Amino acid sequence: MLIIADARMPEPARRRLETLGEVLWMPSQKRVYQSIAAHPDIFFCRIPTGFIVAPNAPAEITERLIQSGATVIIGQKEVGEKHPQTVHYNAVFTEKFFIHNTKLSDETLLQHATDKKIIHTTQGYTRCNLLPLSDTAFLCSDRNIEKNLLRQGVDVLFVSPEEIVLPGVRHGFIGGCCGVFGKTVVIIGSLSKHSQGNEIRTFLEKNSMEIIELYDGLLWDGGGVLFW
Numbered sequence: 001m002l003i004i005a006d007a008r009m010p011e012p013a014r015r016r017l018e019t020l021g022e023v024l025w026m027p028s029q030k031r032v033y034q035s036i037a038a039h040p041d042i043f044f045c046r047i048p049t050g051f052i053v054a055p056n057a058p059a060e061i062t063e064r065l066i067q068s069g070a071t072v073i074i075g076q077k078e079v080g081e082k083h084p085q086t087v088h089y090n091a092v093f094t095e096k097f098f099i100h101n102t103k104l105s106d107e108t109l110l111q112h113a114t115d116k117k118i119i120h121t122t123q124g125y126t127r128c129n130l131l132p133l134s135d136t137a138f139l140c141s142d143r144n145i146e147k148n149l150l151r152q153g154v155d156v157l158f159v160s161p162e163e164i165v166l167p168g169v170r171h172g173f174i175g176g177c178c179g180v181f182g183k184t185v186v187i188i189g190s191l192s193k194h195s196q197g198n199e200i201r202t203f204l205e206k207n208s209m210e211i212i213e214l215y216d217g218l219l220w221d222g223g224g225v226l227f228w
């Protein structure tokens with residue numbers, strides 16, 4: 001299993017993550033502001049068959065994904081320093097849905113969403129704020145995304161972002177703390193450190209998800225943990 005993750009992740013979490021698979025540690029990219037400069041979800045959009053990748057994503061990670069047999073599609077727009085140039089690939093695909101601010105999506109994402117139910121949000125940082133567990137269950141830190149998903153009749157738990165660490169800014173978001181492979185949720189941090197921790201745990205267990213907490217610290221937004 002390949003894993004793409006922020007190289008700045010707290011050391012205990014790094015060590016635990018490395019027991020799960022081959023980790024492609026993402027270094028900070030000079031083109032993007034520091035808080036998100038090593039965030040996988042800024043440069044890589046996970047699709048069911050692989051990834052849509054920004055043209056200026058780290059070449060060594062892109063090459064390793066290609067070697068692994070993943071479908072790797074290079075997008076049209078480069079990631080830039082500030083919003084909205086930072087959100088072109090920060091979208092969520094599930095088997096059924098494509099969720100993003102479609103006014104800001106790279107055209108390549110829209111081309112691969114033609115068979116999906118498209119959910120437009122006002123939030124460009126969609127993947128940062130949203131963790132899909134399945135087509136029917138999501139963790140979310142953005143009220144507009146939550147509202148649009150609830151209209152689809154799916155199960156959504158809103159998680160306050162206020163207690164999530166994102167160095168350099170006021171707070172992070174639940175999607176950025178987590179990754180999913182199969183029926184397992186990997187969390188950068190301990191749910192016990194969040195005031196909704198028991199609620200989150202109950203929601204995940206209700207949706208038959210196994211939970212791996214990477215270290216005993218505050219939830220830490222690393223731009224998601226992407227699995228292949």
